[in-house]
Amino acid sequence: MLPSLPVDQLAPRAAHYDAAGVHPLENWHDLGAEGFLAVTIPREHGGLGLDMPTYIGAIETMAQGCANTAMTVHMHSRGRRRWASQQPCFRPARQYVS
Numbered sequence: 001m002l003p004s005l006p007v008d009q010l011a012p013r014a015a016h017y018d019a020a021g022v023h024p025l026e027n028w029h030d031l032g033a034e035g036f037l038a039v040t041i042p043r044e045h046g047g048l049g050l051d052m053p054t055y056i057g058a059i060e061t062m063a064q065g066c067a068n069t070a071m072t073v074h075m076h077s078r079g080r081r082r083w084a085s086q087q088p089c090f091r092p093a094r095q096y097v098s
Contacts, residue, residue: 005058006030010065017068027069031062040077 010027017024031037040055041047050058055077063070 004034005036005061005065006034007061007065010062010069014066014068017066024066024069024072027066028073031069031073037073037077 009030010024013024013026016022017027028037035048036058038047039050039058041049043049059070059074062073
């Protein structure tokens, strides 16, 4: 199940992040609260294990609210997916991304 994307919460901050050139930390907190930061992690490691078309659709939707947030989430999501699949002995991934 895809968590709810709080696009209406992301959009008001977008101009600030772009102008200041800062990481969209508050948006990441909102996405983490909704469980979105674990969408690319396989289910067996505590994530949601979305397939690629669903994941891409979610990133596109997120970008409508804040492109900076979508770009940084995507960059880090790909790494988390790879990391989680190579670390079966660690705690479930949700502990790291929420």
